[in-house]
Amino acid sequence: MDKKQIAAVLKEMAVMMEIRGDNPFKVRAHQNAARIIEGLSVDLPALVKSGQLLEIKGIGKGMAEKISALLDQGELAEHQALKEAIPGGVLEMIKIPGLGPKKIKLLWQDMQITSIEDLEHACRAGKLAQMKGFGAKTEANILHNLQLLKQFRGRYLISEALEIAEALVQQLGEHPRVIRCRFAGSLRRGMETVKDIDLLASTPEGDRAAVMDYFAGLPGAAEVINKGEKKSTVRFANGLAAELRLVGDDQFAPALHHLTGAKEHNVAIRQRAIQRGMKVSEWGIYKGEERLPCPDEQTLFAHLGLSFIPPELRENRGQIEAAEAGQLPQLIELSDIRGMIHTHSVWSDGVNTIREMAEACRARGWKYLVVSDHSKAAAYANGLDEQRVGQQLEEIDQINRELAGFRVLKSIECDILGDGRLDFDDETLAGFELVIASIHSRFNMDEVQATERIITALKNPYVTILGHPTGRLLLSREGYPVNHEAVIDAAAELGVSIEINANPRRLDLDWRYVKYAADKNVAISICPDAHRISGLDDIRYGILMARKGWLTAKQVLNCYSAEELIRFAEKRRR
């Protein structure tokens, strides 16, 4: 097992122990160990071999033994025993907001509810409301969240899908009979969640069967859903399905364009072709009977009098008109990014030290790191009070004296309190070079209240960036309702930046509002919200959302130097 898998087992054990009613501190020890293992920047087998695992704070003798067993044998007797004791459906209920381990235990042991389906039936029959500790409102709330869960079922985060899709493209590309291979569909357009993976490969006609056999037999393919000569679908262990289509190499580009969509984009492209006496389909582009050469997508667009439209823009948002006028933006790329904003460290709920995070940034070619740990109201996340802030700022000064050619900037992710005030007074805020203001509590406001709360916070001149504007968690939690236009208009007027939180579970600001914000001259910050070194690489998902929002590097705050960033923050404070 690798680090990720071991961490997943430990997390699952923690949930199962909670449901069973074990010592909550034992539960937390497992959660902590999972976080530590996940965040390790060194090789785990080497650590175990040298006995250094025990030197890590939070890993004791018992945990080290469990980790070794998982590493060597890939399983753990205690984990198996827990799995036998608790039905899978019971475990799944933890995903429903409002249902925690205690209530789940009651449902399971007093009502014999062992699946999501059982639970829905019981809710509809009004049986939950009659139970001790439950009531009509709880029942309605569970039913509502069940509907959301069902709606999300069968959808996957872009990060989950990309990881699999990229591996598949590489493996298929290694097959000697595959000429070209790409993934297409909503994944290629950079949608924040996807239903499945669409793969396209070109092969000589006689070699299709061999390639399909290879595809169906790839490691990780848990189930072959269907298998034909031109099209096969395979399901992976996490439930995600990948469909592979095979075409001749001369059809690769039109097929790639067709499969990338979106539907509205394809309709508009076909209409445009017809207006020009041509015909576009997944098989090619034709003028009358003549099949026009189309070696790549660039050529396809050129035949239609258009410049290349990047996949992320192929929705239904004016991209064709812009391409015709030669006014498509030069979209931001990862290489435009100069520094990381919004990161956490061991000072609050992060896994790595400031120095480790800084060195990881430097190794990735970035020039600065903005450390923004939680403020004191976020007690659950070990938020900093004024005294610890002072100590942290001293540590940053020390690191800055030692790191050549790199800069750590002083920041805080300051909680926006219920009434829109900030968690620190102005004097404390003035000690930071920039301030990110975010909501982490009281999510149940209505739209008017929540919007007012945010705008009140933005009026504080020390606020540089608004963090995750809706607090949504993709596929699990709706954010608090926000009047996006009103918040963006206020940010524009006040000179506050809005973040695109690049954590693949958030991707908040939603890309659908990014263009509106940029058009109002709101500077956008693309922020990994990294709680560990590996979280820094989430920046790529933020870049995808920025591209979907038509952003250029000039519109993104962390494409500027540290000095320019500080100047941006200072402008408001004067």
Next chain:
DNA sequence: GCCGTTTTCGGCCCGACTGTTTTCAGTCG
């Protein structure tokens, strides 16, 4: 289950909210 020690046992993060209660348990971040 981990940690630290006045060292083998006691403490471990906490404030707010919700819905259920009639003083509090469960959940969340």
